[in-house]
Amino acid sequence: MAMLLRRVWETMSSRTCSTGDSSARPSCTTESSSLGAFDQIPWDVLIQIVKLIGPKEAAKLCVVSRSWRALVSDNRLWIFFLQHQQEPWDSIFFGETTLGSGYPYQTLVTGLSFMHIYGQRAQVPGSVIIDGEYFEISCQFLFFIAVRWVVQVIASLVGASMIVLLGEQQHFWMQVKPSTQPIVVSIPICHYDDTENAKASRRQLKDCFQQVLFDLNVPAVCAINQATLALYAAKRTSGIVVNIGFQVTSVVPILHGKVMRKVGVEVMGLGALKLTGYLRLLMQQNNINFGSLYTVRTLKELADPSFGNMELQKLCYVAADYKAELSKDTQASLEIAGEGWFTLSKERFQTGEILFQPRMADVRTMGLDQAVALCMDHCHYAELSGDDAWFKTVILTGGSACLPGLAERLEKELRGLLPSSISNGIRVIPPPYGADTAWFGAKLVGNLSTFPGAWCATKKQFRRKSRFNIMWRSSLPYLEDDAH
Numbered sequence: 001m002a003m004l005l006r007r008v009w010e011t012m013s014s015r016t017c018s019t020g021d022s023s024a025r026p027s028c029t030t031e032s033s034s035l036g037a038f039d040q041i042p043w044d045v046l047i048q049i050v051k052l053i054g055p056k057e058a059a060k061l062c063v064v065s066r067s068w069r070a071l072v073s074d075n076r077l078w079i080f081f082l083q084h085q086q087e088p089w090d091s092i093f094f095g096e097t098t099l100g101s102g103y104p105y106q107t108l109v110t111g112l113s114f115m116h117i118y119g120q121r122a123q124v125p126g127s128v129i130i131d132g133e134y135f136e137i138s139c140q141f142l143f144f145i146a147v148r149w150v151v152q153v154i155a156s157l158v159g160a161s162m163i164v165l166l167g168e169q170q171h172f173w174m175q176v177k178p179s180t181q182p183i184v185v186s187i188p189i190c191h192y193d194d195t196e197n198a199k200a201s202r203r204q205l206k207d208c209f210q211q212v213l214f215d216l217n218v219p220a221v222c223a224i225n226q227a228t229l230a231l232y233a234a235k236r237t238s239g240i241v242v243n244i245g246f247q248v249t250s251v252v253p254i255l256h257g258k259v260m261r262k263v264g265v266e267v268m269g270l271g272a273l274k275l276t277g278y279l280r281l282l283m284q285q286n287n288i289n290f291g292s293l294y295t296v297r298t299l300k301e302l303a304d305p306s307f308g309n310m311e312l313q314k315l316c317y318v319a320a321d322y323k324a325e326l327s328k329d330t331q332a333s334l335e336i337a338g339e340g341w342f343t344l345s346k347e348r349f350q351t352g353e354i355l356f357q358p359r360m361a362d363v364r365t366m367g368l369d370q371a372v373a374l375c376m377d378h379c380h381y382a383e384l385s386g387d388d389a390w391f392k393t394v395i396l397t398g399g400s401a402c403l404p405g406l407a408e409r410l411e412k413e414l415r416g417l418l419p420s421s422i423s424n425g426i427r428v429i430p431p432p433y434g435a436d437t438a439w440f441g442a443k444l445v446g447n448l449s450t451f452p453g454a455w456c457a458t459k460k461q462f463r464r465k466s467r468f469n470i471m472w473r474s475s476l477p478y479l480e481d482d483a484h
Contacts, residue, residue, distance in 0.1 A: 047077050055081045055118060078114035082121075087447060094235040095444050102454030103257055105237060120449030127446040128218075129184045129439060130209070182220040182452040184442040185209050189227055189243055189250045189265070198261075210462055220456035222445065225259065227252040229441030230397035234432045238390040240375055242368070242410075244398035247271045249355075249368065251375045253391055255384055263378045266371040270354065270363050272400040276300055278354055278361045279316070282347040295339055300351060301399055301435075315344060318352040318405035320412065325349050352403045356413065369413035376414070380422050394428040399435035406430070 038046060050058050050072060058077065062069045071077075083089040096117050097108050187206060210221050227241035231254055241252045251266035252259060259265070280296045290296055300316045315334045319325035331345040354361040355368040366374070372394060379391035394414075396407055411428040418426075433440040445455055 043071065046071055047074055050077060051080055059115070059119070073113070073115050075112070075114045078118050081118055082114060087444070091233075091235060091444055092447075095232075095448050098237060099232065099445065100448055100450050100454070102450065105257060117449045121447065124447060124449065124451050125181055127182045127184055127451070129186065129442045129446065130213075131186045131439065179217045179219065181218065182222065182446070182456055183213050183218050184446050185213070185221060185223045186229055186438050186442055187223050187225045189225055189245070189252060210457065214459045214462055218459070220452040220458050221462075222452065222456040224442070224445065226397070226438040227259065228254060228257060229438040229445075230395055230431070231257075232441035232444050233397075233437045234393075234395045234429055236393060236395070239393040239395055240372065240379070240391050241395045241397060242372060242401065244355075244396070244400040245271045246273055249371070249398075251371045253375055253379050255390055260379070260382070260384065263382050263384070264375065266366075266375045268358070268368065268371050269365045270358055270361075272398065274361060274363060275351055275354065275400050279347060279351040281361075282350060283344075286347065288342065288344070288347075290342070291339055295336060298336055299334060299342055299344070301402070314402070314404055315342075316348050316351050316403055318355070318403050318409045319349040320405060320409055322349070322353050322356075352400075352406060355406070356409070367413075369410055369417060372410065373414055373417040376418060376422055376426075388422070389425060392422075392425045392427065394426070395432075395437075396429065397431050397437045401431050402434050 041049075050061065055078070058072050058081075061072045079089070082092050085092065097112065098105055100108065185206075187209070206223050209223060213221050227243055227250070230241050230243065231237065231239055237257045238255050241254060243250050243252065247269075248271050249268040251268075253263050253265070254260065276293060276297045279300050280290070280293060283290060283296065290299075301314070315332060326346065329345075330348055331343060332348065333341050333343040335341050350360070354363065358365050358367060376391055380388060384390075394410070396410075407428040407430040411426060414426050414428070415423045417423075431437040445451060448455070
């Protein structure tokens with residue numbers, strides 16, 4: 001095999017111009033259509049050989065001859081190279097074929113050159129992702145291959161018009177050189193109505209983030225709401241996203257990347273904080289001592305790899321049948337570093353049960369299954385698409401949405417609540433990337449071969465919009481209020 005590869009390079013060397021620099025890429029071509037000594041080798045075998053020399057060296061073979069150029073341009077070769085990236089191939093394929101053109105989407109499958117896509121992705125600048133809800137900043141460098149690290153941001157909203165960055169944030173921006181790296185902002189889901197006031201509030205929040213970031217001299221900003229990012233992470237552009245946030249849970253219908261606010265975004269006044277608070281109450285009632293609310297949250301979310309069953313790796317879970325679970329022995333223990341061992345029993349599934357029975361925690365709101373069923377019912381009768389399948393896929397997102405059994409229980413309850421004409425084909429998908437699902441959606445966008453051009457607003461565009469008070473959203477449809 002080594003001798004075969006040497007002959008490839010001998011062939012290439014004899015057909016390219018000398019540049020005086022052995023490291024330089026050959027710059028002249030030949031009109032020969034021959035593969036030289038490799039003419040008798042089957043095409044598929046040659047592709048397997050070229051795979052061994054890697055993408056950079058494979059690209060250099062394009063200048064040898066037309067035949068080598070045709071061989072190296074074969075999509076199968078570059079799909080192979082893309083499949084060996086850190087990002088899953090199915091996510092790359094979804095992103096490039098569906099999201100590559102920006103919003104509105106134009107699905108492209110035929111005619112794509114994956115060699116070109118590979119080259120463009122290699123040149124995409126590292127981007128910074130800002131989580132607008134928790135004000136976390138995570139950095140991605142070197143084509144997102146580097147280890148992800150997160151800096152907790154201390155931020156405050158002053159009159160909903162300013163974000164003040166202090167100490168660590170200023171140090172962070174000094175480290176990442178904001179003038180060279182575009183930003184993806186994960187906008188929290190808020191101001192749910194379709195009224196003019198709600199639209200104005202959403203625009204104000206988006207403008208708030210962009211104003212601060214452009215003041216920090218970033219080159220471009222892409223602002224997308226968290227529900228849409230979670231949908232992208234699940235490799236979809238339509239569906240219902242259930243986001244269990246910090247204080248509320250929102251049920252968001254999205255069609256072709258656009259939030260269907262006219263159909264209705266359902267909101268439950270129950271989120272991760274209430275789940276943690278209810279577990280704390282149960283522990284107090286059973287005389288289980290704990291150090292702080294953080295300890296309780298850890299018990300709710302922490303996984304224990306010593307549990308044999310993967311579904312039970314997390315101490316807390318959602319029961320498939322709550323009444324039947326009450327009669328079972330569900331006791332289990334978990335050790336928290338620095339805190340010791342904690343043993344829970346019924347508390348393990350009673351915590352998540354309040355998502356379906358909020359009154360157990362004295363919360364007056366509809367259950368999660370009722371909220372999703374209501375949303376589906378509205379989508380069905382709105383007849384927004386000739387095919388009802390778009391709203392029958394439910395994507396869960398948020399840290400508390402990772403509770404084992406939640407997706408299965410929600411799917412079961414929906415089938416019992418809805419008529420068969422709507423419930424047939426329903427599928428509830430757990431968070432594809434756990435608590436970081438929205439982050440992975442932002443990463444997928446930031447990794448596109450067309451990023452940042454097809455997705456971002458530049459500082460110049462933002463300033464022009466502010467100066468002339470024009471309808472910016474009309475000129476940038478992919479950043480419209482109801483899009484993303």
